Amino acid sequence: MSNVLNEVLSANAEYSSSFGSKKDLALPPARRFAILTCMDARLDPAKYAGLSEGDAHVIRNAGGRASDDAIRSLVISYKLLGTREFFVIHHSNCGMEFFSNEGIRGLLANSLETAALGDQGFYDVGKGPGSREAEFIDWLPFKDSKQAVVDDVTRIRHHPLVPKTIPIYGYIYDVKTGRLVEVEEATRAGRAEEPVRSPRADDVRIPAQESPATAYATQ
Secondary structure, three states: OOHHHHHHHHHHHHHHHOOHHHHHOOOOOOOOEEEEEEOOOOOOHHHHOOOOOOOOEEEEEHHHOOOHHHHHHHHHHHHHHOOOEEEEEEEOOOHHHHOOHHHHHHHHHHOOOOOEEEOOEEEOOOOOOOOHHHHHOOOOOOOOHHHHHHHHHHHHHOOOOOOOOOOEEEEEEOOOOOOEEEOHHHHHHOOOOOOOOOOOHHHOOOOOOOOHHHHHHOO
16 A cells, blocks of 8 residues: 555544544534635645534535536535535635646646646646547636636526525635635625515404494495
8 A cells, every 4th residue: 555545544543433422413514504615735624714523514626616516516515404604715826826728738638647837837747648638628727816706606696506595705715824815805796685584474464344234334
């Protein structure tokens, strides 16, 4: 086995040895919210958002983008498991800012080996062969991290399967300080609508009607 595999299995053995009451955690997240964030190894949502096992759903992909699959997870999160608030959290110094769709397609067409990152962005060091299958994928890169948060919150907000009553908050995690910085335009775009309250029985006013006796007496 590789050193990494040994380390993972060793860590899991230690973790599971004191699993204790975690075996009784419920399926729905206890704090009823979901986070969509980036897969970047510098981000630990459990730490930056104060999560314990069972607290929240954390959905991760490259860039924390509101892709079709991310929205699929968010819809399952609220519809079947009861979450009531969403966070979209990108971060500073994201690798998604350093390439374009055309760039990664070209890299993969040349070689399937890992590219290198230089001052001008990613460049290929592999010898091939590559594949042109990358041309059929939108890799969702971006140049402006704040605008990307706005775009993702807006896409989720207007998705027909996401209720207007779920608030969606937009933030950027600063990898130099560990702080969450609000993207105010995104949070405005994700503002929830007030739920429409169904009328209660005591709210319904029934017009008074004359009794037959009264109507007869006035004739």
